[in-house]
Amino acid sequence: MRLSTSVARIATAAAILFATNVHALQKVTRAGRYLYTDDGNRFYIKGVAYQPQGVTSTDPNNPFPEPSSFTDPLADSAGCARDIPFLQQLSVNAIRVYSVNSSLNHDSCMQALSAAGIYTILDLSIPLNGSIDRSNPAWTTNLLDLYLTTIDVFSKYDNMLAYNIGNEVIVDSNGTAAAPYIKAAARDVKAYLTSKNFQGLVGYAAIDQSPDLLIPLANYLSCDANTDSIDLFGLNNYEWCGDDTFAAAYANIEGAFAGYNVAAYFSEFGCITQPPRLWTEVQALFSDQMSPVWSGGLAFSYFPAESGQGEFGMVTISGNTVTPNADFTRLVAQYGNITAPNTPSKSDAGAGTYPSCPAANSTWLASTTLPPTPDDTACACAVNNLSCQFTPQTTNTTAIVGQLIDAACGSLGGAGGNCNDIGGSGSAGTYGRFSYCDPNSKLSFIMTEFYEATSRNAQSCNFAGNATINKNAPSSVSAVNAAVSQCLSKSQGTFTPSAPGTPAATGGSGGGGGGSGSSSTPKSSSAALGRAGFEGAFGIGAMLVAAVVGGVWTLA
Secondary structure (H helix, E strand, O other), X not given: OOOOOOHHHHHHHHHHHHHHOOOOOOOEEEEOOEEEEOOOXXXXXXXXXXXXXXXXXXXXXXXXXXXXOOOOHHHOHHHHHHHHHHHHHOOOOEEEEOOOOOOOOOHHHHHHHHHOOOEEEEEOOEOOOEOOOOOOOXXXXXXXXXXXXXXXXXXXXXXXXXXXXXXXXOOOHHHHHHHHHXXXXXXXXXXXXXXXXXXXXXEEEEEOOOHHHHHHHHHHHOOOOHHHOOOEEEEEOOOOOOOOOHHXXXXXXXXXXXXXXXXXXXXXXXXXXXXXXOOOHHHHHOOOOOOOOOOEXXXXXXXXXXXXXXXXXXXXXXXXXXXXOHHHHHHHXXXXXXXXXXXXXXXXXXXXXXXXXXXXXXXXXXXXXXXXXXXXXXXXXXXXXXXXEEOOOOOOOHHHHHHHHHHHHHHHHHOOOOOHHHOEEOOOOEEOOOOOOOHHHHHHHHHHHXXXXXOOOHHHOOOOOOEEEOOOOOOOHHHHHHHHHHHHOOOOOOOOOOOOOOOOOOOOOOOOOOOOOOOOOOOXXXXXXXXXXXXXXXXXXXOOOOOOOHHHOOOO
């Protein structure tokens, strides 16, 4: 089947969608390990990944095809109007979008999707410096601000289904020490959603990997309590290839998740190593056999996406013309032939249980002690008292901050100091007192440490012209330390965060403030972070917050 659309036909279709949208979409909530609409029916995610592929990085030191640019598909009203008729042909009820720019307007797309009965699963991270770094993980003010700003922008839409706090952050056993940072992100995002009475599940999407990593990860993200657990575990699964069978492709993963305590789904599926893609896994995924464990899935990908295995994608787009390929046609048939079981009833689903967290071992390195809630106000207060401050000579601080932290930590080490205050260890469950601040603020802190360690030698606060002496800082080393300690003293715990620029709600174990405050170092925002990109075959992955080598300063 070959179809094409013109702008005029798309505009007409979009107008019809708006005209017929007389009722808001039902809210989707979780009861136990299942999803339900307000009318009590089970909700299954039947969707597609929906994001154009950006330019991917060719960094030889990075084995993952990470993106370096992205296009926000939900800010492209003409593109949404062009594509929604095809999404309707697929009969999807959800799309997954991997990166958005929260400074843009999304009303047209989100309203049109709602009118078409399509929910959105949105990854909160963006590439380059907008996600948890799998190599040197941290949960910091710039990430929290980015996530909360995006939530604020999208909270008004009735078709927001879930927010993913991470995608494929953990890919090997050494990376499992990142798990406490992911769980802390879930904790703080959930607290924020609850405080604002916003709808939306909190999820994470995992790469398919060996069971000794995947199962502890899934259990860790849903252990302890509702307040620090995800609602929705996504698995990027490509095990079913060609005309496979349940026994060969899914039996093992089905058994592994048989007792899982929160909702789970396939956040990506659609193997291309044995073409053609017949999509026969759809009938298995939505069957009586798998519905007790899984709540549907998302086919990858609507847009073309190049990978090392070949090209994913269901359509080609030339200008305003969409031409579906055979993958599209076959998925239309498979998705159109679903009759998913409506069991168990919501009343029989149970309230949910939260088991103890998995113990650390030789392959699972995550501590159950989580990092604190990032606190903008504390970081800004501390930076304002630092005697040597980062004053970059470029607006593209992402390109230099990691190298400068390396250089500053190296210099500080040579002067008898260390960078433990800005680092942390997810395996030991220890976090430096400045570890939750954004990279620019961390750099100012280390610059100050070196400047003070060299008796305030003016040349020690230069760093190739990227540092400036703060004439308003306290007059002595001890006074600087006292002022910084006072700023940070009330923020080493957990509290309900606030969006940037608003007062924080206090409480929890640590109290403390939120909001962006004022600082001499720039704060990250979606506008400042700019455009980045989309990873090809297996999702966005985790980008670098700052390109810092870990051995110099990360706590053991």
